[in-house]
Amino acid sequence: MPHYATLADKVTTETAMTFVDRVSERTLYQVLSRTAASFPDRNALSFQIKSGVKDKAETLTWAGLKSRVTQAANVFRGLGVGEKDVVAYLLPNCNEAVISLLGGATAGIVNPINPTIEDDQIAAILRETNAKVVVTLKSFPKTDVAQKVANAVKMAPNVEAVLEVDLARYLTPPLSWIVPMIRPKIEIGHSAKVLDFNAEMDKANATSLDFAEGGEDRVASCFHTGGTTGMPKVAQHRFSGMIYQGWCAHEMLFTEEDVLICPLPMFHVFAAYPILMACLASGAHMVMPTPQGYRGDGVFDNFWKLLERWDVTFMVTVPTAVSALMQRPVNADVSKLKYVLCGSAPLPVELAKRFEESAGVKIMEGYGMTESTCLISINPPHGERKIGSVGLPFPYCDVKILDCDVDGNILKEHGVDEIGEICVDNPGVVTGHTYTEDEKNVGLFADGKYLRTGDLGRIDAEGYVWITGRAKDLIIRGGHNIDPAIIEEALAGNESVAFTGAVGQPDAYAGEVPCVYVELVDGADASVDDLNAYLEKHVGERAAIPKHVEIVDELPKTQVGKIFKPELRKMAITRVYDAALAKADIDANVETVLEDKKRGLVAIVKYNDPAISDDAVNEILGSFTPQWDPAK
Numbered sequence: 303m304p305h306y307a308t309l310a311d312k313v314t315t316e317t318a319m320t321f322v323d324r325v326s327e328r329t330l331y332q333v334l335s336r337t338a339a340s341f342p343d344r345n346a347l348s349f350q351i352k353s354g355v356k357d358k359a360e361t362l363t364w365a366g367l368k369s370r371v372t373q374a375a376n377v378f379r380g381l382g383v384g385e386k387d388v389v390a391y392l393l394p395n396c397n398e399a400v401i402s403l404l405g406g407a408t409a410g411i412v413n414p415i416n417p418t419i420e421d422d423q424i425a426a427i428l429r430e431t432n433a434k435v436v437v438t439l440k441s442f443p444k445t446d447v448a449q450k451v452a453n454a455v456k457m458a459p460n461v462e463a464v465l466e467v468d469l470a471r472y473l474t475p476p477l478s479w480i481v482p483m484i485r486p487k488i489e490i491g492h493s494a495k496v497l498d499f500n501a502e503m504d505k506a507n508a509t510s511l512d513f514a515e516g517g518e519d520r521v522a523s524c525f526h527t528g529g530t531t532g533m534p535k536v537a538q539h540r541f542s543g544m545i546y547q548g549w550c551a552h553e554m555l556f557t558e559e560d561v562l563i564c565p566l567p568m569f570h571v572f573a574a575y576p577i578l579m580a581c582l583a584s585g586a587h588m589v590m591p592t593p594q595g596y597r598g599d600g601v602f603d604n605f606w607k608l609l610e611r612w613d614v615t616f617m618v619t620v621p622t623a624v625s626a627l628m629q630r631p632v633n634a635d636v637s638k639l640k641y642v643l644c645g646s647a648p649l650p651v652e653l654a655k656r657f658e659e660s661a662g663v664k665i666m667e668g669y670g671m672t673e674s675t676c677l678i679s680i681n682p683p684h685g686e687r688k689i690g691s692v693g694l695p696f697p698y699c700d701v702k703i704l705d706c707d708v709d710g711n712i713l714k715e716h717g718v719d720e721i722g723e724i725c726v727d728n729p730g731v732v733t734g735h736t737y738t739e740d741e742k743n744v745g746l747f748a749d750g751k752y753l754r755t756g757d758l759g760r761i762d763a764e765g766y767v768w769i770t771g772r773a774k775d776l777i778i779r780g781g782h783n784i785d786p787a788i789i790e791e792a793l794a795g796n797e798s799v800a801f802t803g804a805v806g807q808p809d810a811y812a813g814e815v816p817c818v819y820v821e822l823v824d825g826a827d828a829s830v831d832d833l834n835a836y837l838e839k840h841v842g843e844r845a846a847i848p849k850h851v852e853i854v855d856e857l858p859k860t861q862v863g864k865i866f867k868p869e870l871r872k873m874a875i876t877r878v879y880d881a882a883l884a885k886a887d888i889d890a891n892v893e894t895v896l897e898d899k900k901r902g903l904v905a906i907v908k909y910n911d912p913a914i915s916d917d918a919v920n921e922i923l924g925s926f927t928p929q930w931d932p933a934k
Contacts, residue, residue, distance in 0.1 A: 306554050306697070307685030309765035315697040321729055322542075325549055329515055329541050330522065331375070331408045333548065333582050338368035341558050341585040348589045348612070349397045351472035353600035355607045358474050360397060364585065367401070373506040374405025377499075379513050380506070381435050381463050383410040385520065390428060390461075391437040392417040392451050392569075394593030398467045398499060399568040400578060402437045407522040407544075408515070410434075413536075414525060414569035417447045420842060423534060424450060425457035430536050430738055431524050432460050437499055440466035441488050443481060449488045456492040464492075465499040469593065524738060525571055527672050527783065536738040543675035543730030548579030550696045555641060555683060558585030560615045563608065565595035565623070572645055572781075575676040576668070577618055589614065596623045602630060610634040620646040622780040624657050624665075625811045625925075632660055639663050641683060645670060646781030648769065648813060651689050652924020667692050669767060673737075673753055675730025679767045690901075690929075691766040699728035702752055703761055710745045710754065719900060721770055724759045725752035760900060770902040775867060777806035777816050784846045789818050792840040798828035801857050803865040807850060807874035810882075810925035817850035819870050821857045828853075850877075871895075871903060875928050879905050886922045890914055893933050905930040 306312065327333045337346075342365035350359035362370065378389050389406035390413040393399040399414075406412030413431045415424055417438070428436070436455060441448040448466070455461045470481045490496070519542045526534040556562070562581060566573040568590075581588045589612045591605075592598025596619075601608075605627060609617065615638050619627075624644060639661065644654075645668045654665050669692035670677035678701065681693035695701045703716040704725045716722040725748045727733070733751060737743050748754055758771040777784040786804035793802045801821040806814030818837075822828060833851050841847050858869035872895035879892045893908040907919060907930050916932060923930045 306694075307682050309694060311682075311685075312694060312697050312765070321546065321549075321698045325545055327545060328517055328519055329408070330404055330544060330582065331371070331511070331515060333545060334368050334371060334404060337582060337585050338364040340364075344558055344585060345587040346581065346585075347397055347400055348587065349395065349472070350591055351396075351469060351593060353592050353598055353604045353608070355604060355611045358472065360472060362397060369508040370397075370401045370503065371404045371408065372511060373503040373508045374401050375408040376506040376512045377465075377502045378405060378409035378435055383434055385410055385516060387411065387435075388413050388431045388433040388524065389435045389437065390415055390431065390433040392424065392447060393438060393467060394445075394447070394469075395564075395568050395590040395595055396467065396469060396472070396593055397590075398437070400588075403523075403568065403574060403578070404582075406437075407541075408511070409513075411521055412523045414523075414574065416526070416567070416569050417450065419534075421450050421453040422457065424454035427526050427534065427536060428454060428458035428461055433458070434461065435463045435465065436461050436494075437465045437467065440468040440470075440498075441486050442469050443484055443486065449486070452488055452490050452492060455494055459493070461492070461494045464494050464496045465502065466496060467499045471500070521732070523574075525569075525574075525672050535742055537673045537736055538732050538738060539675045539730065540732060543728075543732070544575060544579055545583070546698070546729040547575040547676055548581075548583030550677065551576055551580030552583035554680075556580050556584040556586045556616070560584065560586040561589060561613050561638075562586055562616045562618070563589045563591065563612060563614045564618055565591055565598075565601060565605075566618060566620070567595055571670070571672050571676040572618065572620075576643065576645075576670075586616075587612075596620075596626070602626050605630070606632050606634040606636055609636045609639060613638050615639060616641045616643070618643045618645075620644065620781050621649045621653065621813050622811055624649065624653055628653070628656055628660065632662075636661060636663075641666060643668055643680070645677075646778075648927045650810070650813075650925050650927050651929070652920055653810075654689060655924075669693070669769065671755060673731070673755075674726055674728060678726050678728065686764070688762075688766050691762075691768045693767065694765050695726075695767065696728070699726065700752070701726050701761065701767060702748070703759065704748050704752065704754075706748045706754060708745050710747050710749065712749050716760070718763050719760050721758055721760045721900075723748075724755045724757045724767065724769070726755060727752050768900065770900065775805070777804070777814055779806070779809075779815050779845055780812040782845050784816055784843070786816070786818075788843065788846050789816060789837070789841060789848060792837060793818065793820065793833070795840065796828070796833070796836050798822055798826035798832070800824075801859075801865060803857050803867055803870045804848065805867055805870045805874055808878045808926040808928055809849075813927055815849040816846055817852070817874055818848045819857055819873070820851065820853050821855070822853060850874075868897070868903075875903060875905050879907070879923055879926070879930070882922050882926075883907075883919070888914060888918060888922065890919060892930075895928075898929075901929050903928050906933050907931070908933040
């Protein structure tokens, strides 16, 4: 499938043989072993703790990576981890994060956890997965990860061992001398034994596993979703789904000659699967700049030079990073860069055009979700790119547009260009058991087979998928899922508030950010400042604190009294677009916002000055995701 370009190519691939027949390996360790045998001396994995183009980096070859993964798996088994036991890790990007992922999935079930979420959420996930071992940071300056994990383990008595990774080993003098002297003291407060991760690995067998793998497809990882609504949901992934992600990328794009830069966190499926699994399958080289990736000090300023340093051929990004990179000139030789994959949130069309003109490389938008072991579709690298679509489904990925009842019974299957809920079946979907909690799987599958994504969309005549909205009300801020209920429930505790409606408002940087409209009780005199102060105090997740609070006389409601959020979204688009046009001194305004069956919400812009050009307006509004049209 070297030139997967059309729907016909997808069908040809699927009809030739089944996916199971295409891939001989059944476990990640088998894939790693095959790649290490094929390319033992080629670079597999690199990490640099600082962002400078000459800063120290540690690189592992494929043979070296296999040895470290073997040691990690043996350490985990030595601590009592079996195939059904869980190894959690809470780490920023570093080589140990990749080793923990692969070693944890080999010994048992690996559970990456976002180290930035709250202590009680970490503890809840550790209890939900019944994690036996946790890999995390040793206390380190300017980060509270070690203390948060200690607090969480105290609330999760199932954890028997904590393995610490000391990032100081990546530093050079004088920082490597200073860090041990200023290392923050932490309060342990739990009974789990605490060990040094690398010291334990150095004592372990590096040549072969001390145990026999079962060799069968099984649940090998658990990734949690969100984190802003109390207890995140935990999705299960099998070896077959993880291997499928790597197979797709290898067949479509990558060989051992490629270098992939991955500034996205290794606790997120986007980095762990389309990127890491692609390298695992193909023998390509993965580079991680700084523990915080794109958020690391100096990464954006040095990014183009980092591409030159590592001879990068492929980069993975998200809309917020694209926006930030457009503030920096391309000041290095990036001629080896062939592909850019963008995902996690919709990419504004104008922003994509600017990036492509600046970097001289095309962006491929993809679509995926944690529950499907990540990627579902992509704009084909060798075929037509339809800007604004999320491309063609991968081979062996069956996408349908359906209407379902709450129990998942199919009410209607939609035809070409008809909008409904996007539903998916592929090797990454753990049918019937996506979430670890059984009750969360109720109604999740259409006809007991197709994962209901909660996204609204359509499929055009050429098989391309277009996302037009969300059946669920999630606000996606830079790829970070925010449930509006966390805002609405906080405000419900304010005695001055009668009704609230939280939605996402367009944002040129984050895609959208939360805003909330408030109807006060009769006689209340609360101000916007009062409500902002209340939200600061009662919304625990900083990303969920609204960027805009507006008090209205009456919220739009349905006939049965529910808040009518489509109208609130229209209000938010109008307000944001009018403000952006005014700031740019363009005498135009949003006349109305219409629901387009194919494009979702579209702002209709009236020009108050006949000299205004479409290009001038698009220069401003093209940076936002919702589209616009000039008034007739």
